Amino acid sequence: MLLIPCPYCGPRPEIEFAYGGEAHVVRAADPRQVDDAGWTEFLYFRNNPRGDHAERWRHAFGCGRFFNVKRNTYTDQIEASYRIGETRP
Amino acid sequence: MDNLAIPPAAMRRSSLSGQEGGPTCRPIAGGGRFSLRLPPASRQPAALALGLDLEANINRAAVSGGRAALRLGPDEWLLLLPEAEAPAAALAGALPGGLYALTEISHRQTAIVLEGGAAADRLNAGCPLDLDLAAFPVGMATRTLFFKAEIVLWRQSETCFHLEVWRSFAPYVWELLGVIGREYAS
Numbered sequence A: 001m002l003l004i005p006c007p008y009c010g011p012r013p014e015i016e017f018a019y020g021g022e023a024h025v026v027r028a029a030d031p032r033q034v035d036d037a038g039w040t041e042f043l044y045f046r047n048n049p050r051g052d053h054a055e056r057w058r059h060a061f062g063c064g065r066f067f068n069v070k071r072n073t074y075t076d077q078i079e080a081s082y083r084i085g086e087t088r089p
Numbered sequence B: 001m002d003n004l005a006i007p008p009a010a011m012r013r014s015s016l017s018g019q020e021g022g023p024t025c026r027p028i029a030g031g032g033r034f035s036l037r038l039p040p041a042s043r044q045p046a047a048l049a050l051g052l053d054l055e056a057n058i059n060r061a062a063v064s065g066g067r068a069a070l071r072l073g074p075d076e077w078l079l080l081l082p083e084a085e086a087p088a089a090a091l092a093g094a095l096p097g098g099l100y101a102l103t104e105i106s107h108r109q110t111a112i113v114l115e116g117g118a119a120a121d122r123l124n125a126g127c128p129l130d131l132d133l134a135a136f137p138v139g140m141a142t143r144t145l146f147f148k149a150e151i152v153l154w155r156q157s158e159t160c161f162h163l164e165v166w167r168s169f170a171p172y173v174w175e176l177l178g179v180i181g182r183e184y185a186s
């Protein structure tokens, strides 16, 4: 089991968390300007790196908060966790 | 509001009523519970109105005369109050036009107290947290899991834990605590 560092609660067991997919996927400021290809990209396409990955987690059975984690998908090492709105370290 | 008035014959029944428990594990019936959500600016006036410390760290309980505020997250508190207490008016007066949400959840959950030298070990049969005193000191309170049920776990002393359990999960948690307790029966 991973120990995931919640920015609010500190390191907690993985079973308390829910995975929220890739982080920093930003919805267009003016959705009317987005064409079909742009929507397809936004809704369905994600990076699938072998290595550093910024991803969202929610401390579902804890403080309830969403936050971001920088995790290496190959080693499962978590390098950093940071609050929503903070820049990616 | 007349239609919401509870007829005098209504009787509150805990989902664990009929269960007596023993010296190391027992249900606690009754009690008032409120979920409080507050932005930082409302914290101080709300704390004054409630007479409870809302500046305690996340995952800590602030206790004052049989009343407690368990800080479950950055803007979320679980208030455990005497059954007769109704904090809504005091809070509305202290935060006129202020942002907050107060929800009564007294009947949503029930409480179990787990006591004794093996209390932490018994909990760890189904709770993934490190319950060593260094990692989970007295006064710590947090939402977590007991097997598949969400609970709020509050360490009241080195060997005494207070569990808040949603009422429909309570028989499940109670049953499992009983099964685990058999291993520790002397």
Ligand SMILES: [Zn+2]
Pocket (backbone or CB within 6 Å): A006, A007, A008, A009, A010, A059, A062, A063, A064, A065
């Ligand atoms: Zn948390």
